[in-house]
Amino acid sequence: MRRRFLTILLWGLIIFPTPFKASERYHDSASTARSIGLGGSVIAFPADPSASYWNPAAIAFLTADQILINVNRVSKLNYTGFTKYFPPSFGMGVSLLQPPGQTNMNHATIAMGYRYNSMIAFGSNLNLGKTDAGKTVSSFGFGFFFRTFPEYNPAIEVNNPVWRWLRSSEMKNKFTFGLVFQQIPVLNSKNEQQLAAGFSVKPWRIGPVIHFAYHLYRIDDSFHLGSHFNLYKNIELIAGLQDFDIRLAAAGMGVVFQDFCFDFSYSFHIQSFNFSLRLKLSQSDKEAAKRYRGKGVKQVRNNDFFGALKQYQKALAYDPEDESLNLLVAVLKERVDVRKYKIDSLFAVGKKMEDNRWYIDAFHAYRNALEFDPKNKNALKNIKKLKPHLDQYVNELFGRSKIAFENNNFAQAETILKKILSVNKLHQGANLYVSKIDSIRSSSFSEYFYRGVGYYNQKNYKRALQELNKALAVKPLDTEALRYKNLTLESIEFTKNEIERLTREAERLERGDNFVKANNRYRQILELEPDNRYAKEKLAYLKSYISKVVQSKFFKANHFFDQKEYQKAIGAFREILSIDPTHRASKDYLNRAQQLLTEQLDQRYQQALTYFEQKEYENSLEEINYILSVDNKYSLALSLQAQLMSNISLKNLASQGEKYFQKGDYINAQKIFSQILAKNPENKTALTYLRDSENKIKKRIEELFNEGMINYSEGDYNAAIQVWNRILKLDPYNSSTLEYIQKATERLRALDSIKEE
Structure with a gap:
């Protein structure tokens, strides 16, 4: 609540400023406590909203939205400014100021900065003023800003050794350079052009940052030298002088407390104090990066890689040192480039289809482009332009589908109706006729299909194939019916080969008088094909012999049972059941033997x-x-x-x-x-x-x-x-x-x- 009140108050100061006075010269204008303390050497220093006037390019690197007010030596508000960051590349600034030496002129600056990359930015500003006599003056300017900053994107390789050095981690913000061409006349401000250049350098890891600037006017020039040093994490000392004249020196300090920054300076030349207050209005860079990163994740989940790339680029603008963000942006850019190529190809196809009056195909091409980029303006525009032709063509197709339906040509009618619905899923007439066709087919298809699946589960593959073929005659493209048909054909082929192999083995075993194993092979054949007549006949033929074998083994198993050798008895009864699974006596004795064995084990445990x-x-x-x-x-x-x-x-x-x-x-x-x-x-x-x-x-x-x-x-x-x-x-x-x-x-x-x- 307190911050909201303070923000409204500061905006009020911007909208309803006190009568500001205009400047004498460029380097005296926008005089804030910090710029005075640094001796006016702030051309290459993106410190606060006053950069809108000094170098509009620099505001592209102000990622925090902030407001600045300055009070001069006579305790009058002589400057107020505001900057707003639009990630990933733009910064905007608005300033109102009262330069010294004038009494009846208000001065305003509107600036825009564009960040070309993490090292370079360009900007421009428009300056407006009004004289005591009511005369309006205006001018504009251009700015350039450069800083050394590491390359954190692992996908980018820097081969040039000089450029690699400038982009190394050791050179992070060690050097900045600014160039401004200012006061280019627009209205009633002739012969006031000004050129300013400056740089800053930090020679040592721990030590001061040194600023130097040179201002050139039509009639004279000036030199500016300044330095700032972080005494403690929240306290900064500043000092500077003009034209290397110690009499024109100034000094001061800055103090940061949460979202507030207080700057104080003292000019020894005019023996006066200046005070500035800066207020940060936006969240921290890390929090902003996290917020945009979250939006990017949602866009990726929605398959919107174009939107996701924009969100991740915004996150990267706030946190350029995050290697994972750099990698994500590189990967997304590759995907976006691939999608751009596909979209261009689809546009070419769509245009060709349009020229040939194949409006549905053209519509599909443009709609497919939207699948790659849901917000593609050209695709949306082309679909909108195509709509009148498409509506007329759809009406013609609908008429043809009704004729085909009335002639009981359901396949042709359905094909036409599906074309219509591929363009307009809500077409009432097409949906009505499709439902009629589905209703006619549904009953017969369901009957054939489920009967076929039932036979398939019973391993009656011949009958299953017959029923599934009937179902596919009704719905030739039904995926489930086609899948079950393929499974049935595979099973028929496998069963055929397996039956042939088992038959050969059974006959070989039978010739060798190994009737028990032959009997097992014929039973395996019946497992695969229950109606196999040959296997049934062979099992009937072998039954008398198998009965003798079973009787002999049953006598032996029963002997074990009588002798209370239940473990052996269980093995013997199971052997009988492997030969004749229907032998009821063996099943009964097996159950009794297992029960008695359990009781025997309990007795031995006791x-x-x-x-x-x-x-x-x-x-x-x-x-x-x-x-x-x-x-x-x-x-x-x-x-x-x-x-x-x-x-x-x-x-x-x-x-x-x-x-x-x-x-x-x-x-x-x-x-x-x-x-x-x-x-x-x-x-x-x-x-x-x-x-x-x-x-x-x-x-x-x-x-x-x-x-x-x-x-x-x-x-x-x-x-x-x-x-x-x-x-x-x-x-x-x-x-x-x-x-x-x-x-x-x-x-x-x-x-x-x-x-x-």
């Missing part, structure tokens, strides 16, 4: 607990290891095993581990030696046994996986699952094994459904 409570740890561990050899995920056994190993002495553990290793029980050996190493990491014997156990386990897993793959490839899925389950006892989370067990299980389910049919 026995292990009893041994543990009696502190017979070795006997308890034997029971636990047996349980885990059958079910390696038995959580209670795993927990008790950990307790047992912590209670058994290292010597006994080592002995137990060696016994397991000699028996080939590498899992339990691995657990025991891991426990020993947890207690004694330096035990080399345990480390050797652990590594040998792990290598044996890896080798065994590889052997079992390959054995299972052989059974899987031969269609003996149950046998494959039995082998792979043995891997899971060694490594319960083996990803390849789990994946193939799932695949084999799915194939068994499919075969079950075929058998039941």
Whole structure:
């Protein structure tokens, strides 16, 4: 609120100034506390809004909007000015001043500065005044400003050694140069032209900045020397003199407090003080850069690279040292250049289409240009100019589409209507007729398409292809229907080749009296093609032999069951089911055996607990290891095993581990030696046994996986699952094994459904 009030007050001083007096000479005009303190040597110094008068080019480097007022030796307001920055390149300044030596003249300056790049700027100003007699005078001027500034864009390579030195980080703002041609007459101000040149240099990293300026008038000239030095981060000392005359010297200081800057100076020649106040009205450069950067991100997300480039260039103007911003601007500029080339090509195509009266094609060309640059004025202008011709052509096309519709030529009508809608999506007539065509086609297409998808999911590819072809006859370009047709054709080709391969293998196995594996091959054929008559006949032919094999294996499995060798019984029943998935007795016995095996393991766990409570740890561990050899995920056994190993002495553990290793029980050996190493990491014997156990386990897993793959490839899925389950006892989370067990299980389910049919 306080800042808003102060801003309104200062603007009031600009709009309603006190009667200012005009200048005697150029270097005496726009006299502010800072310019007086520096001896008038400010041609190459973009410090404050008074630069609008001294050198209009310099205001292009004033990135902060600010207002300045100055009070002279008689405590009168003799200068007020305002600058506004328009990123990335323009600065504007307005000044009202009362030069010394005059009583009845007001003087105003309006300036504009243009930043060519981070080092060079040009500018111009217009000066207006009025004499006591009411005579209006005016003049204008031109300014040039140069500063040394590093090149932070990594995409730009500087080859010239001198230029590379000027653009190095060591030369940042070490040298500036300004040149002004001022008071060029416009109205009633003849023979007052003035030329001023100046430069500043900072010879040392820590030390003063030295300013020098030379002003040339029609009748005389003057020299100006000044210096400023940062005493502290917010305090600056200034000093200067004119014509190298110590009597014309001045000195002062500047103090910065938040957004305020106070300048004081004292002129020894006229023995007077001057005071200036500058107020920064805009946010900091870093905050401004962040704001424009955020806008650039939004433009990129909206695919507007032209707008994004402008926003990032504005951000870079506030933060030119940010390497990421420099890189972003370089990358965006490359993309914009590519898009400009494409837009130019589209304009050429659009013009050609227009000349040939192909108005829809011309419209598309101009609209495609807008996709590259949504705000392209030429594209918008061309579309607007094209509209009357386009409307007439669309009306003609709509008439043709209605005729085609009435003649039941829906394909032709739809093609014409789509052309119309590509230009005007809201065309009521076109939308109405398209909906009519869609309604007619929708019912029949949906029926054919979903029926085809259903057959495809059932792997009945022949029927699926028939239905999908009917659907595509209604909607030839429907992407989903085309996709499913391609998938169906691929599946038909794969199924055909696979059936031929499996048939050859089955016949070879049959000739070798390997009827079980031959039976599996014919079942695989039925899995691929449920209606395959040859495979069904062969399965019926082999059924009597397979029944004898199944009966013999069932007798053996039942023997294991009666002997309470449930683990062996489970393996035997699964083997039977791999031969005949519909064998009901084996399914029942398998379920019972699994249930009884679980009860048996529970009993042995209770026995292990009893041994543990009696502190017979070795006997308890034997029971636990047996349980885990059958079910390696038995959580209670795993927990008790950990307790047992912590209670058994290292010597006994080592002995137990060696016994397991000699028996080939590498899992339990691995657990025991891991426990020993947890207690004694330096035990080399345990480390050797652990590594040998792990290598044996890896080798065994590889052997079992390959054995299972052989059974899987031969269609003996149950046998494959039995082998792979043995891997899971060694490594319960083996990803390849789990994946193939799932695949084999799915194939068994499919075969079950075929058998039941």
